[in-house]
Amino acid sequence: MLGNRVHGMNEDQLVILRIDSSMRQEGSVSRLLADEALVQLRTDLPEAEIILRDLKGGVGHVNSAWREASLETTGSRSSEDRAILAQSDALKAEVERADIIVFAVPIYNFGIPAALK
Numbered sequence: 001m002l003g004n005r006v007h008g009m010n011e012d013q014l015v016i017l018r019i020d021s022s023m024r025q026e027g028s029v030s031r032l033l034a035d036e037a038l039v040q041l042r043t044d045l046p047e048a049e050i051i052l053r054d055l056k057g058g059v060g061h062v063n064s065a066w067r068e069a070s071l072e073t074t075g076s077r078s079s080e081d082r083a084i085l086a087q088s089d090a091l092k093a094e095v096e097r098a099d100i101i102v103f104a105v106p107i108y109n110f111g112i113p114a115a116l117k
Contacts, residue, residue, distance in 0.1 A: 014048040016041055017098035021055045021116040022106045034104035041100065051094055055115035060087050 018038060022028040041048065060066070066088070069081035077085070095101070105112050 014045055014099050015051065015097045016045070016048050016100045016102065017051045017053065017094050018102045018104065019053045019055065019116070020104040021113045022104060023056055023113065024106075025056065028104075028106065030104040030106045034102050037102050041102070048100075051098065053091070053094060055113065059091070059115045062088075 016038070018034055020028075020031055020034060022030045025031075038050065042050075066084050069077060069084040070088075072078075072081055103116075105116060
C-alpha cells in the first residue's frame, strides 16, 4: 500500500509527482538530486506514471478574489471564479493523484522558495 491506494498487478498505475522549486535550471543541486531519485524510482517502478511540476515560473498567491471564489460551491462558480481557481485546482489534483511525491527544494537564505510555501 502506498499513500491511500493499494496497488497490485493489473490495478491502477502508480503515480509519482516531482515538484521542482529551484529558480535555477542549470547548476541546481536540488534538481540534480531529484534527477537521481527519479532514476532509481524508474528502475524500481518502471510502469509508474511520472508527473513533473516546475514552480520556477511561480505560483499564484492566495488573495481576496481567490478566497471568495473558493467559498462558492462548484456548481455556482462563475467563469471568472473558475479561472481564478484553475491553477490551484490543477496543483491540488496532481497532489491527490500522487502516490509518491519527490520534492526538489533548495535552501535560500535559510528558507525554502516562496513558490513552494
